[in-house]
């Protein structure tokens with residue numbers, strides 16, 4: 422029996438001609454639970470986390486999973502049990518972390534548009550830190566905390582103006598992005614924060630973008646942040662922690678991001694050289710912890726040959742897998758069952774793999790060489806991050822089910838959304854008023 426590991430997915434492999442997630446046969450899950458179906462590997466998540474833990478071993482460091490990447494409760498539970506903190510961006514995410522058993526003290530709250538109600542909710546829960554993104558937000562947070570007779574722990578997100586060389590929609594640390602405060606305004610804003618009664622300044626943070634596959638932008642951003650730390654501390658404001666954000670990329674298509682431990686060896690060498698090696702550190706990785714820990718299983722509904730293009734119409738769509746439509750993102754697509762005999766590329770057909778949604782933007786893969794028939798199952802790879810958490814009900818499609826595999830066991834962590842689920846909360850207009 423061969424074991425043929427999928428690129429970038431060490432816990433998904435063909436055994437013989439069947440695709441497995443850990444020790445579970447994915448074709449059987451698709452058959453039993455229907456498609457589209459997200460399947461995650463617990464071991465893949467924990468080994469991605471272990472790379473960061475190795476890289477930061479011996480340091481005073483906290484890993485806060487950026488749960489926007491995948492906020493399903495079963496996924497949060499894995500990271501909470503592994504001792505992670507969480508980076509949240511809404512009151513909804515806060516409630517999810519607490520429901521999954523995460524500790525409030527290990528939560529940091531990012532985002533440019535926190536509402537007063539969300540601030541109150543987070544203060545009442547006792548979160549670890551607010552990562553504040555503007556002067557106006559500082560003032561509001563201070564007044565909300567004061568009204569609760571509390572002092573909100575804050576870090577200010579500074580914008581290091583570094584180009585992470587990633588897709589423009591997911592670069593966040595450049596001038597002209599809506600995030601953070603400008604480098605040149607940072608000292609003044611820290612002074613303002615220090616003067617506000619409802620705040621307790623405890624740190625500094627940055628985040629330069631997502632799907633970063635190079636080490637240079639990280640090293641440059643760290644230098645810029647440390648320059649600011651020196652200036653802020655010289656002005657009499659000690660910073661207990663330094664938070665370097667998230668952003669490490671994954672292998673979607675021959676991408677070669679550094680391993681998390683390799684990246685952190687470089688970053689720690691810089692921190693040590695600049696005298697900050699003993700400082701409390703925080704990071705907020707999202708995609709790199711879950712992206713290649715998940716696949717989306719889908720069934721081929723129809724093949725539609727054409728003069729210019731052949732279409733392979735599957736039952737997953739842009740509402741389940743929004744990244745191709747939003748960012749022209751590439752996700753590899755592989756069969757769940759390989760043919761008995763290896764098929765040479767010349768014997769395959771080139772297809773645009775598309776979903777049932779009524780938009781030309783509803784494509785999952787362009788120009789893919791496949792040997793498929795209606796009824797076959799395919800696996801869309803790298804689907805653990807920013808897929809289910811960005812899924813919608815567009816075209817009144819229910820969101821997919823999710824399964825977490827753990828060696829030869831599996832757990833259904835989300836039931837397929839029913840039509841009743843979708844319509845819950847909607848109200849028909851009373852006929853007498855219509």
Ligand code: LLP
Pocket residue numbers: 487490508531532591593628630631632666667668669705706707708709744748806807
């Ligand atoms: N911290 C902050 C403040 C962030 O804004 C983000 C992501 C992260 C951490 C986590 O970054 P990661 O480690 O996942 O790269 N939907 C897009 C990605 C948007 C990322 C937004 N911020 C995509 O599918 O590519």
